[in-house]
Amino acid sequence: MVAIEVTNRSDGRAALTGLPRLLVVYTIAISVFLIAPVLIVMIAAFTSGDFIMFPPGGFSLRWFDQVLSDPQFIVPLWNSVRLGIAATIISGLLAIPAALSLVRGVFPGRRWVETFLLAPLSLPTIILAIGLLFFASRIGLSNSFISLLAGHVIITVPYMLRTVLGVYAGVNREVEEAARVLGADRWRTAWYVTLPIIRPGVLAGAIFAFLMSFDEVAVALLLTNSDTTTLPVSILSYLVYNYDPAVAAISTIQIVIVIVALLLLERLFGIRHLMFASQ
Amino acid sequence: MDQSSKFPVTASRSTAGAVVDIRALRHNFGAVSALRAVDLSIQAGEFVALLGPSGCGKTTLLRCIAGLVLPTGGEILIDGQPITHTPVHKRDLGMVFQSYALFPHMTVSDNVQFGLKMHGVRGGVADRRIADALALVQMTDYQSRYPAQLSGGQRQRVALARALVTQPKALLLDEPFGALDAKLRESMQIELRRLQKRLGVTTIFVTHDQQEALTMADRVAVMHDGRVEQFDAPAKIYNAPSTPFVADFIGQTNRFGGTIQSIANGRMNLRFDGGEHAVDVPAAHGMAGGDRVIAMVRPECVRVGVEATAQKDVTLPGTITDTVFAGEKVSVYVQTSIGVVVASLLNPTRQGSGAMAAGTDVPVSWRKDDLLIFHH
Ligand SMILES: Nc1ncnc2c1ncn2[C@@H]1O[C@H](COP(=O)(O)OP(=O)(O)O)[C@@H](O)[C@H]1O
Numbered sequence: 001m002v003a004i005e006v007t008n009r010s011d012g013r014a015a016l017t018g019l020p021r022l023l024v025v026y027t028i029a030i031s032v033f034l035i036a037p038v039l040i041v042m043i044a045a046f047t048s049g050d051f052i053m054f055p056p057g058g059f060s061l062r063w064f065d066q067v068l069s070d071p072q073f074i075v076p077l078w079n080s081v082r083l084g085i086a087a088t089i090i091s092g093l094l095a096i097p098a099a100l101s102l103v104r105g106v107f108p109g110r111r112w113v114e115t116f117l118l119a120p121l122s123l124p125t126i127i128l129a130i131g132l133l134f135f136a137s138r139i140g141l142s143n144s145f146i147s148l149l150a151g152h153v154i155i156t157v158p159y160m161l162r163t164v165l166g167v168y169a170g171v172n173r174e175v176e177e178a179a180r181v182l183g184a185d186r187w188r189t190a191w192y193v194t195l196p197i198i199r200p201g202v203l204a205g206a207i208f209a210f211l212m213s214f215d216e217v218a219v220a221l222l223l224t225n226s227d228t229t230t231l232p233v234s235i236l237s238y239l240v241y242n243y244d245p246a247v248a249a250i251s252t253i254q255i256v257i258v259i260v261a262l263l264l265l266e267r268l269f270g271i272r273h274l275m276f277a278s279q
Numbered sequence: 280m281d282q283s284s285k286f287p288v289t290a291s292r293s294t295a296g297a298v299v300d301i302r303a304l305r306h307n308f309g310a311v312s313a314l315r316a317v318d319l320s321i322q323a324g325e326f327v328a329l330l331g332p333s334g335c336g337k338t339t340l341l342r343c344i345a346g347l348v349l350p351t352g353g354e355i356l357i358d359g360q361p362i363t364h365t366p367v368h369k370r371d372l373g374m375v376f377q378s379y380a381l382f383p384h385m386t387v388s389d390n391v392q393f394g395l396k397m398h399g400v401r402g403g404v405a406d407r408r409i410a411d412a413l414a415l416v417q418m419t420d421y422q423s424r425y426p427a428q429l430s431g432g433q434r435q436r437v438a439l440a441r442a443l444v445t446q447p448k449a450l451l452l453d454e455p456f457g458a459l460d461a462k463l464r465e466s467m468q469i470e471l472r473r474l475q476k477r478l479g480v481t482t483i484f485v486t487h488d489q490q491e492a493l494t495m496a497d498r499v500a501v502m503h504d505g506r507v508e509q510f511d512a513p514a515k516i517y518n519a520p521s522t523p524f525v526a527d528f529i530g531q532t533n534r535f536g537g538t539i540q541s542i543a544n545g546r547m548n549l550r551f552d553g554g555e556h557a558v559d560v561p562a563a564h565g566m567a568g569g570d571r572v573i574a575m576v577r578p579e580c581v582r583v584g585v586e587a588t589a590q591k592d593v594t595l596p597g598t599i600t601d602t603v604f605a606g607e608k609v610s611v612y613v614q615t616s617i618g619v620v621v622a623s624l625l626n627p628t629r630q631g632s633g634a635m636a637a638g639t640d641v642p643v644s645w646r647k648d649d650l651l652i653f654h655h
């Protein structure tokens with residue numbers, strides 16, 4: 001999937017030069033429409049006033065100070081980060097082997113397994129949350145971190161699976177066969193050849209998975225308790241009674257975490273390997 | 280270890296190459312029979328080409344030898360040891376794929392190193408062998424590049440180095456030069472043959488290009504519809520094809536129907552369809568009077584015009600219908616009573632342009648020794 005996008009992207013850029021002016025204006029308008037609310041929230045967080053307003057009344061970092069020293073936000077923030085990382089790792093451990101055997105394997109019911117694993121994509125998360133709540137309380141795990149994590153894994157697996165499937169389906173199987181002829185058994189072929197080649201798919205999937213978990217509300221709302229509450233849930237409940245720039249500040253922090261994570265991954269693994277995987 | 284040899288890739292190996300025996304090998308893909316009882320005995324150090332039209336089972340045969348396809352039946356032996364059920368990674372073979380199949384995430388030297396690493400060869404020994412293998416294919420200067428940064432020919436060289444560095448018992452190549460342009464292809468052919476002779480590695484080379492097979496191989500196995508039709512030296516394949524398919528597939532042929540009128544004293548009398556022309560030829564094995572046969576003659580054996588009258592074995596009057604110029608050769612199409620006869624003439628300027636114009640009446644002839652006769 002990623003590999004295909006890369007090739008298309010260069011074609012798309014070439015086509016851009018010939019775009020009619022109207023389309024350019026339209027594109028800019030849509031971009032502004034999408035980004036402006038986020039920017040406004042981020043700018044409003046730097047106000048020195050007591051209320052959210054735009055443009056902000058004066059500049060200060062007081063709301064960041066307050067948010068960062070308030071356990072009401074800091075504990076959920078760490079919960080969300082931990083939950084996101086754990087959900088990403090587990091869904092990777094589930095989705096990567098699944099993708100490998102779905103692409104290369106020949107076994108009955110292959111299509112059904114794939115459909116089953118991707119099904120949560122088309123399921124409203126609130127339905128999933130309610131189901132999980134009943135199930136978890138029936139087996140005595142309601143409001144535990146485990147059931148919350150399970151919920152997030154169900155939600156994130158399809159994202160991981162889709163991106164890995166997309167990349168792996170485009171990988172020439174002769175490359176893996178070459179490794180085997182050269183003396184690598186199936187495990188070493190997977191470790192030294194397959195996994196490095198599909199790394200762009202894994203990373204893209206991991207980013208998606210983390211982001212999906214990081215701002216997931218429905219499951220977290222029903223399955224967290226005061227110890228395990230996540231950032232989106234705490235922002236929501238804070239908003240019920242308050243309307244001050246603290247919310248803008250914590251949202252800004254959340255956005256910055258996401259952007260930094262994206263940039264880091266791109267910097268560390270992204271560009272070079274995306275390039276070579278798409279040859 | 281190897282002080283004297285410039286190419287220790289070979290020298291550290293005691294035996295030059297392995298003997299590969301294929302016995303009654305069959306393979307079905309569902310209802311499709313890709314291989315129907317293939318037998319091949321390949322000698323140590325031999326260069327064998329598997330030649331045949333697309334879909335005849337060449338790749339399947341090669342993949343069975345590599346272990347990438349488990350055959351439905353039959354046996355494969357390397358140096359006398361049955362390996363039919365040996366896993367791919369334990370067969371000690373080298374393989375070059377048409378798609379090159381280089382590891383895209385590894386540099387050239389890491390690609391070459393991979394097989395050594397899997398075989399537990401490390402350190403200085405490994406470094407030396409990688410350097411030797413890269414020198415062998417003249418890729419030393421490119422060792423830190425990635426495959427994406429190489430041209431097609433360079434990738435193919437790396438693939439070759441990667442396959443040879445482990446000193447495989449046999450080298451398998453599946454249409455390795457199929458994606459290269461004609462010039463490069465020719466130089467790679469020469470280079471591979473030279474390399475193979477020096478290393479003495481048993482080599483099985485798949486191609487659908489007869490020129491490639493005939494010029495490179497010690498022996499050519501012509502395959503058709505899952506079978507080996509003939510396994511012989513290139514000259515034998517061309518001059519003495521054992522089936523009409525081989526005669527048709529290799530080179531160009533004129534093909535006529537005919538009947539054996541009589542057989543006596545080790546000679547038989549063949550009458551061509553559509554004419555009164557008959558010819559006495561040495562009796563072929565298993566023929567009887569009244570048998571329907573296919574008679575073939577190569578275009579380069581056919582003489583036209585003035586030259587034709589000098590040859591007496593088979594001479595037919597005819598009319599030129601077409602002349603096709605193809606560089607050093609010209610194909611002349613002559614309508615005769617037994618059908619259209621194509622003659623391939625060298626050095627056409629000698630004939631004079633007017634002599635070969637369409638519509639000209641000319642005799643055509645050939646020696647009866649040049650006739651290939653098969654049961655219909
Ligand atoms: N994986 C496969 N599944 C089904 N049929 C196949 C498969 N691979 C090859 N075949 C069939 O087997 C026959 C031989 O194929 P192949 O060995 O690839 O021929 P070649 O290499 O000579 O072109 C063909 O009819 C082809 O369609």
Ligand SMILES: [Mg+2]
Pocket residue numbers: 337338339
């Ligand atoms: Mg083939």
